[in-house]
Amino acid sequence: MSGIAMPRPDAGILARAPQIVAALREVLPEDAVIWDPEETRAYECDALTAYRCPPLAVVLPRTTAEVAAAMRICHEMRVPVVPRGAGTSLAGGALPTADSVIIATLRLREVLEIDTQNRFIRVQTGVTNLSVSAELEPQGFFYAPDPSSQLACTIAGNIAMNSGGAHCLKYGVTTNNLMGATVVLPTGEVVELGGPEMGPTGLDLMGLLCGSEGQLGIVTEATLRILPRPEGARPVLIGFDGAEVAGECVARIIRSGVLPVAIEYMDDVCLRAVEAFAHAGYPDCAAVLIVEVEGSPAEIDHQIARIREIADALNPVEFRESRNADEAMAIWKGRKSAFGAMGRLGDYICLDGTVPVGQLPYTLKMIGELSRQHGLEVANVFHAGDGNMHPLILFNANKPGDLERAEAFGNDILRLCVDVGGCLTGEHGVGIEKRDLMTKQYDGPDLEIQMAVKDAFDPRWLLNPAKVFPLDASQPWREEAAAR
Amino acid sequence: MTPDNPSRAGLSPASEAELGALIAERFATCQPLRITGGGTRVETGHLPGDTLSTAAISGVVTYEPGEMTLIARAGTPLDEIQAMLAAEGQALAFEPADMRGVLGQGGTPTIGGVVAANASGPRRLLAGACRDHLLGVRFVDGQGRVLKNGGRVMKNVTGLDLGKLLCGAHGTLGVLTEVALKTLPHLPDRCTLGFHGVTVEEAVAIFSAALATPFEVSGAAFRDGSAWLRIEGLGPQLGYRRDRLLALLAPREAELLDDAATVDLWRELRDLAHFAGADAPLWRVLVKPSDAPATARALQALGGEASLDWGGGLVWYCGPGSPQAVRQVALHATLVRRGGLTGPAFPPEAPAVARLSAGLRQRFDPAGILNSGLMDR
Structure with missing residues (x-):
């Protein structure tokens, strides 16, 4: 277990576990409440697997009314509730505490x-x-x-x-x-x-x-x-011999008025891993962009011609067009297998900070320097059009101290993202992972007003405890809530 | 136009810090303030207190066309921003209306007012509303605290999204001092297809057919028996989309408007030129597009005229119908021009939603001094 603290479970709630389960079973169907430790273990973590804790119970409702009934019980008995979808959060957004009831939406499938x-x-x-x-x-x-x-x-x-x-x-x-x-x-x-x-x-x-x-x-x-649905979509692949020039290409495409549906970026570390894994036939260069445009065949041709014009001015090492569906799939193949390919290289942490697009080259350079300082390799694969970076920090979970080093490296990258005008998370969420970095992005009063909003919805502070807000910042709110 | 109270003072702080100090003082003494930007968008003449304008907190902070990002202080004139964006071939894609004609008001529309009203014109159909383009805000809450939320990047899920709350809150939760917005390329070519002598039912059928295509129709409006579709594009896109839509809607005959005529027509539709210069109450009614014909007919039965925008999702009703009668026809009806009517301008919320809204107001503006009663009374 590593550096991110979770609050100590409430002994009073743990002692009342049988009554809580009984109350839930009273209002829910037989198969909708799980409390056997063998079964609750399946819900002990999400995709941030370094952090695990089985919940007190798991509720699997099929209707809004069943969710409401479970929530009402937990509210009345003052039991924390951890909502859960499929449990794919990379930020620990669905991590339970030992004194919490998970309410999962998995069976709401209509x-x-x-x-x-x-x-x-x-x-x-x-x-x-x-x-x-x-x-x-x-x-x-x-x-x-x-x-x-x-x-x-x-x-x-x-x-x-x-x-x-x-x-x-x-x-x-x-x-x-x-x-x-x-x-x-x-x-x-x-x-x-x-x-x-x-x-x-x-x-x-x-x-x-x-x-x-x-x-x-x-x-x-x-x-x-x-x-x-659009009539059609086609990607192009553009290889560059430097990160900076690839970043410049992104900015020029956006400025040109062509609005692609996607601009994806992969760096050399990622490219090599992907080649070894998926044999996508990517060029061996410093950076690759995959740019996808949509429309009728003629519209696509026109947009790709504009993109080629922009790219050619920046001397790409390769500009690859897809002429048919197979070639299009080949261009996407490597990008889509990137996370799997990285997984073969070892354990990794996937970050999610966003930076202004103009800051991409500088940010990539600084991430490279931080990588040397921390002695851990990093691969960059991300949505370049909107500056949403996904640095993957490689480490060895079996090596003592490696996870902590990777987390420290990750925190440095996220601080960098904020320093260049960006934010801690573009799409993964704060969860527990970035909770304690929130003070880097927001000043005290900025967090206070967010917690006041939480307070208006959740006056007992029972929903998804210890996520999003730093524990010391939320402590006065939680104490006041407990006294209500 | 509601006559203003001549006895109230006009306050126009020159900086965010000054604004913060002013509100802190009013909070301490529980004195209400009537918040405005340029005073062109919402009728607030009936609200209590001195007038607080953000007009002097003005100026573009940064504009990065390559990042599609604009940051401007709340009082910056909308005209100034639109000219700056146009010079780079970009625009605010949500196409905010100029409400001066309709409300019979002078003044200069500000970007803060646009955001506070979540003002979104015909292109909302395709591009989303103002709130969808808002990246971050700075604002002063009802205690005088200077706060920020969001940022300047296009993807940001760091903490709660208070920008969404402030956008469309009409100054009731906080006074905006700075906004960051996403800008988009302004497509260079456009044209309009006009279908004349159609009923409101036929108009919505035309809209639904056109909007089920991938041809990115960026305007679908109806007034006075004419249905209009706006098409935009880059290079060969425009002609292709036009021809495909004409083929789809054949054998209906369509009038084709060129670029210049398209710009003029959609400015008029956006600014509701057909309801300007009148005094009758004007209502903004949100419906499911397929409900628009029945709603428009029921409203017209109360007297007056109705027009449609957003493919039927927005019904404008200008007429003498009583608030009670209008709200009986349409649940989501907001009174935009009072025309002598009194009572709440905004539709009532369901009790549970109203409790949440009240809880938020209590936390953002505990003394109830910011545009007090504008939205919830």
């Missing part, structure tokens, strides 16, 4: 309504991201946010984290595609926010809720904006 005339889909939030687009395919529509975990991750988790993905340069992230939400508040009360209308008319509570990392409520149903 597609409730598809309305192409009004361009929305309404789903229960346990459906996976990819299955939403799959549902829409026969109608010629799709759901735009596409986080790389889209096969597994659920809409509930996407909303909690305001997830993005490769194509958000053009289509925006979850908050830009969420129209309505059914929310269970910490008290167990159910509220409807937004809907199929293009609101809001009052305060944008749904906008506040999206990306709130389970601090304010659990979203059980969502109305999502859907888009007509």
